[in-house]
Amino acid sequence: xxxxxxxxxxxxxxxxxxxxxxxxxxxxxxxxxxxxxxxxxxxxxxxxxxxxxxxxxxxxxxxxxxxxxxxxxxxxxxxxxxxxxxxxxxxxxxxxxxxxxxxxxxxxxxxxxxxxxxxxxxxxxxxxxxxxxxxxxxxxxxxxxxxxxxxxxxxxxxxxxxxxxxxxxxxxxxxxxxxxxxxxxxxxxxxxxxxxxxxxxxxxxxxxxxxxxxxxxxxxxxxxxxxxxxxxxxxxxxxxxxxxxxxxxxxxxxxxxxxxxxxxxxxxxxxxxxxxxxxxxxxxx
Amino acid sequence: xxxxxxxxxxxxxxxxxxxxxxxxxxxxxxxxxxxxxxxxxxxxxxxxxxxxxxxxxxxxxxxxxxxxxxxxxxxxxxxxxxxxxxxxxxxxxxxxxxxxxxxxxxxxxxxxxxxxxxxxxxxxxxxxxxxxxxxxxxxxxxxxxxxxxxxxxxxxxxxxxxxxxxxxxxxxxxxxxxxxxxxxxxxxxxxxxxxxxxxxxxxxxxxxxxxxxxxxxxxxxxxxxxxxxxxxxxxxxxxxxxxxxxxxxxxxxxxxxxxxxxxxxxxxxxxxxxxxxxxxxxxxxxxxxxxxxxxxxxxxxxxxxxxxxx
Numbered sequence: 001x002x003x004x005x006x007x008x009x010x011x012x013x014x015x016x017x018x019x020x021x022x023x024x025x026x027x028x029x030x031x032x033x034x035x036x037x038x039x040x041x042x043x044x045x046x047x048x049x050x051x052x053x054x055x056x057x058x059x060x061x062x063x064x065x066x067x068x069x070x071x072x073x074x075x076x077x078x079x080x081x082x083x084x085x086x087x088x089x090x091x092x093x094x095x096x097x098x099x100x101x102x103x104x105x106x107x108x109x110x111x112x113x114x115x116x117x118x119x120x121x122x123x124x125x126x127x128x129x130x131x132x133x134x135x136x137x138x139x140x141x142x143x144x145x146x147x148x149x150x151x152x153x154x155x156x157x158x159x160x161x162x163x164x165x166x167x168x169x170x171x172x173x174x175x176x177x178x179x180x181x182x183x184x185x186x187x188x189x190x191x192x193x194x195x196x197x198x199x200x201x202x203x204x205x206x207x208x209x210x211x212x213x214x215x216x217x218x219x220x221x222x223x224x225x226x227x228x229x230x231x232x233x234x235x236x237x238x239x240x241x242x243x244x245x246x247x248x249x250x251x252x253x254x255x256x257x258x259x260x261x262x263x264x265x266x267x268x269x270x271x272x273x274x275x276x277x278x279x280x281x282x283x284x285x
Numbered sequence: 286x287x288x289x290x291x292x293x294x295x296x297x298x299x300x301x302x303x304x305x306x307x308x309x310x311x312x313x314x315x316x317x318x319x320x321x322x323x324x325x326x327x328x329x330x331x332x333x334x335x336x337x338x339x340x341x342x343x344x345x346x347x348x349x350x351x352x353x354x355x356x357x358x359x360x361x362x363x364x365x366x367x368x369x370x371x372x373x374x375x376x377x378x379x380x381x382x383x384x385x386x387x388x389x390x391x392x393x394x395x396x397x398x399x400x401x402x403x404x405x406x407x408x409x410x411x412x413x414x415x416x417x418x419x420x421x422x423x424x425x426x427x428x429x430x431x432x433x434x435x436x437x438x439x440x441x442x443x444x445x446x447x448x449x450x451x452x453x454x455x456x457x458x459x460x461x462x463x464x465x466x467x468x469x470x471x472x473x474x475x476x477x478x479x480x481x482x483x484x485x486x487x488x489x490x491x492x493x494x495x496x497x498x499x500x501x502x503x504x505x506x507x508x509x510x511x512x513x514x515x516x517x518x519x520x521x522x523x524x525x526x527x528x529x530x531x532x533x534x535x536x537x538x539x540x541x542x543x544x545x546x547x548x549x550x551x552x553x554x555x556x557x558x559x560x561x562x563x564x565x566x567x568x569x570x571x572x573x574x575x576x577x578x579x580x581x582x583x584x585x586x587x588x589x590x591x592x593x594x595x
Contacts, residue, residue, distance in 0.1 A: 054492040193344040223567040264497035266523035
């Protein structure tokens with residue numbers, strides 16, 4: 001594993017011993033669902049950590065805790081080594097550093113408002129001193145940064161006038177607006193058409209390099225997890241069952257569950273193999 | 286898990302060796318009659334052979350679902366098939382002109398000869414009646430004389446076939462997991478022993494592990510029962526893995542068609558190549574996907590950057 005350069009405390013977002021239990025009530029009985037069991041990791045500036053697992057494995061619960069949309073049952077979230085508070089002000093300050101890109105760009109943008117409105121809000125909330133013209137300038141800059149140019153032609157449109165990929169770019173611009181250093185991307189491309197997915201991921205990678213963003217990339221797609229991330233954590237039923245450098249986890253999986261996941265991923269090289277397997281199985285009775 | 290049914294089947298149906306067509310579409314054009322009219326499917330010709338899996342690949346809006354609906358005569362206004370012919374070659378040897386069917390004949394044809402597993406199968410079950418009632422519905426419509434006991438036996442057989450306990454017949458859809466609901470949809474599509482099944486994104490909403498289980502199930506049933514499948518999805522790597530032949534669709538046209546191996550190893554059309562390169566290889570090289578700045582400190586990371594986007 002690479003080491004960060006010596007000197008000052010590098011910018012980090014650390015999850016330490018995160019636990020989340022949900023209490024489920026059915027009639028008089030209460031059962032406890034351990035959604036996340038003791039998960040720790042550190043996001044570093046300029047690096048991407050991928051969180052993979054099937055639905056129900058706790059990926060999104062971790063994202064929600066990291067965004068302080070959900071309070072952890074136990075454990076801490078530390079920004080640059082300092083504990084982060086839960087109160088209103090502390091949370092607002094935290095969110096100017098940590099932002100999220102949601103899965104569904106068709107649902108995460110408000111159809112009633114223009115693109116300008118979506119970018120203006122975070123800018124005004126997190127930079128209260130900016131004048132109206134400055135806010136518009138900044139919004140235009142953000143749109144140019146996510147390759148929606150000419151920005152002037154996009155800024156006054158509404159979400160329904162944009163394609164899925166363009167909407168997701170707006171969502172990325174919105175996450176960058178407060179000046180965030182850490183981005184939590186929860187399945188950012190799974191709702192997009194296949195031929196534009198890599199474009200959006202490449203954009204995210206470019207922005208990451210420009211701003212030295214720390215990215216938590218949540219996905220169930222192992223192939224993009226491998227190529228897009230430095231490190232991969234495999235989550236199964238709330239537990240991290242395997243973690244390591246991206247290539248190592250994919251090419252040399254240690255845990256049984258990682259192998260199952262890998263075996264389930266489509267592999268065009270295996271063309272015809274499934275058919276032959278099934279035939280052999282049936283022939284054997 | 287379903288040895289009960291494995292036993293009496295005679296010989297496994299061999300796909301793609303003797304290419305005998307079961308469904309032929311010639312020059313099909315489907316238009317949405319809105320203002321201005323939209324041609325969703327343009328001059329598509331397609332042949333589906335008995336017992337084969339034909340993959341139909343394409344992105345949203347390319348017309349693949351409209352084409353599937355057209356083949357099954359499920360188009361609703363303003364969609365209209367403006368030209369072309371669709372012929373179904375029945376097991377009995379008779380040819381059925383699908384486009385000319387109407388009224389009772391059409392009702393008898395659908396689901397009996399060609400059945401469909403719909404997109405978003407998670408939501409295509411009726412939430413307020415049991416699975417049993419929904420399966421019985423099929424028999425009530427298509428096999429009016431069937432006794433209650435026969436329906437029950439057949440329904441249990443179907444569930445066993447798709448790997449679900451027969452006891453689940455009494456369940457309501459919300460009591461089942463996503464994978465199980467999908468299996469129920471497949472069981473229903475199998476109910477009348479159709480010769481063609483059209484599957485429209487049957488596994489897109491499911492987890493990879495569950496998805497793999499369902500795909501395997503489909504492949505197994507195909508070998509056993511010998512129906513042909515039109516499998517619609519945007520997941521080209523998966524299609525390559527499971528299909529015998531693949532047709533790639535773009536803007537309502539089939540731009541390339543051929544055996545899965547040829548589509549994978551020697552794609553001819555530019556769009557097929559682009560679609561293939563949209564899926565980075567899991568174990569191989571990065572291909573068109575370039576991610577620079579992989580954690581290396583600032584300056585030296587400024588190597589080749591994101592021009593791989595297109």
